[in-house]
Amino acid sequence: MKTTIKAWVFDAYGTLFDVHSVIAAAEEMFPGNGRSLSQLWRQKQLEYTWLRSLMGRYADFSEVTRSALAYACEAMDLAITPGQADELMSTYNHLALFPDARDALIALASSRLAILSNGAPAMLGPLIQHAGLEQTFAAVMSVDELKIFKPDPRVYALATRRLGLQADEIGFVSSNYWDAAGASNFGFTVFWINRNNVTADLVGVQPDFVVSKLTEVARPVIS
Amino acid sequence: MKTTIKAWVFDAYGTLFDVHSVIAAAEEMFPGNGRSLSQLWRQKQLEYTWLRSLMGRYADFSEVTRSALAYACEAMDLAITPGQADELMSTYNHLALFPDARDALIALASSRLAILSNGAPAMLGPLIQHAGLEQTFAAVMSVDELKIFKPDPRVYALATRRLGLQADEIGFVSSNYWDAAGASNFGFTVFWINRNNVTADLVGVQPDFVVSKLTEVARPVIS
Numbered sequence: 508m509k510t511t512i513k514a515w516v517f518d519a520y521g522t523l524f525d526v527h528s529v530i531a532a533a534e535e536m537f538p539g540n541g542r543s544l545s546q547l548w549r550q551k552q553l554e555y556t557w558l559r560s561l562m563g564r565y566a567d568f569s570e571v572t573r574s575a576l577a578y579a580c581e582a583m584d585l586a587i588t589p590g591q592a593d594e595l596m597s598t599y600n601h602l603a604l605f606p607d608a609r610d611a612l613i614a615l616a617s618s619r620l621a622i623l624s625n626g627a628p629a630m631l632g633p634l635i636q637h638a639g640l641e642q643t644f645a646a647v648m649s650v651d652e653l654k655i656f657k658p659d660p661r662v663y664a665l666a667t668r669r670l671g672l673q674a675d676e677i678g679f680v681s682s683n684y685w686d687a688a689g690a691s692n693f694g695f696t697v698f699w700i701n702r703n704n705v706t707a708d709l710v711g712v713q714p715d716f717v718v719s720k721l722t723e724v725a726r727p728v729i730s
Numbered sequence: 731m732k733t734t735i736k737a738w739v740f741d742a743y744g745t746l747f748d749v750h751s752v753i754a755a756a757e758e759m760f761p762g763n764g765r766s767l768s769q770l771w772r773q774k775q776l777e778y779t780w781l782r783s784l785m786g787r788y789a790d791f792s793e794v795t796r797s798a799l800a801y802a803c804e805a806m807d808l809a810i811t812p813g814q815a816d817e818l819m820s821t822y823n824h825l826a827l828f829p830d831a832r833d834a835l836i837a838l839a840s841s842r843l844a845i846l847s848n849g850a851p852a853m854l855g856p857l858i859q860h861a862g863l864e865q866t867f868a869a870v871m872s873v874d875e876l877k878i879f880k881p882d883p884r885v886y887a888l889a890t891r892r893l894g895l896q897a898d899e900i901g902f903v904s905s906n907y908w909d910a911a912g913a914s915n916f917g918f919t920v921f922w923i924n925r926n927n928v929t930a931d932l933v934g935v936q937p938d939f940v941v942s943k944l945t946e947v948a949r950p951v952i953s
Binding site: 551554555557558559560561562563564566574575577578581582657658659660685688689692705706707708709710711712 | 774777778780781782783784785786787789797798800801804805880881882883908911912915928929931932933934935
């Protein structure tokens with residue numbers, strides 16, 4: 508009994524853009540450790556957003572990402588120089604777009620398209636420009652103006668305000684289960700992109716639809 | 731310039747009680763997977779407390795722990811029966827006390843001692859009884875009455891109210907870095923127990939003291 512979807516809102520990191528693009532750069536720097544470093548870096552990056560939100564100690568996503576990298580290198584006993592850290596951080600400004608992203612964005616473009624991201628504006632700008640998507644989105648929304656990270660409901664509320672829509676008129680797309688759950692919790696119509704057939708988390712709320720690719724996102728048929 | 735510590739407040743899981751006590755039971759059930767299952771179970775248990783707090787979807791620690799176990803088994807492709815899940819869950823009611831805990835509690839007993847835990851009362855009761863510590867604590871405080879988990883500042887505020895003390899009059903002891911950070915963020919005088927020489931997280935706030943054993947916790951010398 509949902510209403511028609513009037514805008515599609517996408518998560519950025521992990522959904523449109525592949526955060527593990529950093530593996531190649533990390534592997535070149537620390538041979539044999541690229542994948543593990545990338546995974547631990549990402550895990551800690553997310554943990555730090557959650558912990559800082561809960562403690563009321565917001566720092567922007569760039570700072571959180573840099574802290575997570577420093578932690579991961581120290582925990583893995585990898586000596587990283589400030590220059591190397593800058594180099595890995597800079598890969599975040601030109602992450603690869605997932606192969607299915609461009610086609611999906613074209614297919615859904617009859618509705619408004621937007622991004623809602625943990626990323627700070629200074630990170631999102633270069634990322635979108637590098638992918639040549641400057642004309643694609645009606646809005647690029649960052650948690651930075653709220654000083655709180657996903658999955659706090661206030662983050663998702665930002666999209667309803669900015670787009671002037673009810674929650675269930677927004678189709679939200681994320682490959683991060685916890686983000687998809689947070690968006691469902693708020694009331695969006697949610698597509699979880701489960702590219703690698705991973706196990707769904709059990710946090711008391713589920714996305715409405717599960718697909719394996721961005722190009723499978725479609726206007727849901729509601730009876 | 732801190733005031734005197736008038737009460738010691740301990741975290742329970744991982745600090746006084748060894749959550750990896752479950753390894754033996756898990757290993758017997760799933761040979762070769764006991765340690766990995768225990769680790770993933772614990773990691774997801776914590777993640778789910780953070781995510782549920784952020785989403786405003788509290789469920790008690792028992793339910794969160796059971797969900798995390800179900801996730802971990804599915805992710806590791808271990809077929810667990812309801813009876814086996816009950817068996818692993820029941821180990822939480824009689825986790826081993828760390829070897830240094832009893833001596834530490836005796837040494838600090840001239841001040842009031844208390845527990846402040848994510849655990850629900852129905853989990854903490856049997857745990858404390860099993861360890862024979864029913865007479866040790868002036869207060870056993872659970873987040874359950876607040877319906878929010880650590881490291882939300884409201885959790886730590888519960889201890890100041892219940893004990894009738896200022897934040898810095900409370901010495902807080904945790905082996906979980908994120909909990910120690912949350913307690914510092916609130917204003918407690920914090921000892922982080924770093925038993926296994928792990929890397930400290932970088933979340934913008936640090937514990938006041940770092941020691942490797944519970945028996946090294948002591949009244950700080952303040953100049």
